[in-house]
Amino acid sequence: MWFKNLKVFRLSPTWQPSTEEFETLLQKQAFQAGQFSSEPLNLGWAPFFDEEGTLIHKVGRHYLVKLLVEKKLLPASVINQFAKAKALEVEEQQGYKVGRKQMKEIKEDVTAVLRTKAFSIYRETRVWFDLDNHWMIVDAGASSKSDEVIGTLAKVLDPLPILSYMTEQSPTSSMTSWLLDETAPDSFTIDQDTELKSMTDSRISVRYANHSPEHDELSKHITAGKTCTRLAMTWNDRVSFVLNDAGDIRRITPLDVLAESRENLNSDDAIEHFDAEMTLMFGELNALLNDLTDALGGEKKQ
Known part of the structure; x- marks a missing residue:
């Protein structure tokens, strides 16, 4: 149950939202299954406990939230295979080889189609907000995961109340x-x-x-x-x-x-x-x- 890894950030001391206020903001980026655009990842806030149904789980003056990330299993080799076959069809229709720009467009179109058929894998990142001690802690070993958390928060919090945690000595x-x-x-x-x-x-x-x-x-x-x-x-x-x-x-x-x-x-x-x-x-x-x-x-x- 304990967090295994801590990516440590500071919260602005003036940021003191109620549970209801924070919940309303997070709902704007709630996870929607299968909502893929041109991005390879689908991210959003999911209920911390399914049985509660709320995005925030409150323990005293602490908020716990969960970022859910969906990724499609779509290897580059598969995209290239289908794109190559599609390019051959286009060449037969237009009577000349596709250029670099056209090939890029073909790859994008093929990727969009294949993504709807690909299998999904899911991962979760837990985040702890300590309103009294002004910490935001991300349970993640990689900076890319904490970047996902901050990027998703930035879409609903303006201004973003998150500061770097820095010490006098490195x-x-x-x-x-x-x-x-x-x-x-x-x-x-x-x-x-x-x-x-x-x-x-x-x-x-x-x-x-x-x-x-x-x-x-x-x-x-x-x-x-x-x-x-x-x-x-x-x-x-x-x-x-x-x-x-x-x-x-x-x-x-x-x-x-x-x-x-x-x-x-x-x-x-x-x-x-x-x-x-x-x-x-x-x-x-x-x-x-x-x-x-x-x-x-x-x-x-x-």
Whole structure:
């Protein structure tokens, strides 16, 4: 149930919509099955729980929403095959070969027809809005997915109340210093998953998995111009995660110290159990984000 990956953004403190106001806005971009235009993806907000029917699931001062993405399985090789056959038909009819512009139009027409017959695959991206602490968190490991979320929100929110989350110190320089100094920031420990990359050639990298490199070995890599771009850490013996050079928090895992709290979330109602689990997650991840922000020198003013 917990978010596995955090793409972190700030919300404007003045953005405080009611559930009804936000729901009305999101309905303008509600998911419509099969609504494909020239775009390869069909995106829209879907009910967070089908049984509730609303796009927003509210837990206290937190809103949870879900972006549903439909993609047609339409390989380029299939498009080219049908386009080539269609081009031959056109050539026979007009008596001369199709040109580049005409071939492009044929491909577009063929793609539009094939898309209506292609199979669909679906994926979901969960988003958490924290109105009190002004966070917007996207449960995604790839920037492309958070871009989809922001792009879809931009169609209904004007002005867009989303700001970048930036710290005074870059994650890369901080992680490199922690490794070099063999000192983790307060409330954190360093775990056995590290990646170093060359500052001049990103293809050159060194990865340590389930293994802590020797300090002398690390020093040689850093002296040679490599910096830390990925570091596994644990916060207060409660949550483990991996921090990367973009400031993304990945592979979040609540640890055994939280097991007792989670076991006490007894309810026969699935949604009530979910809400209790989310309330636990909200509290833990908010505290983690605050401590991590302090460890990175504090947040930059925007």
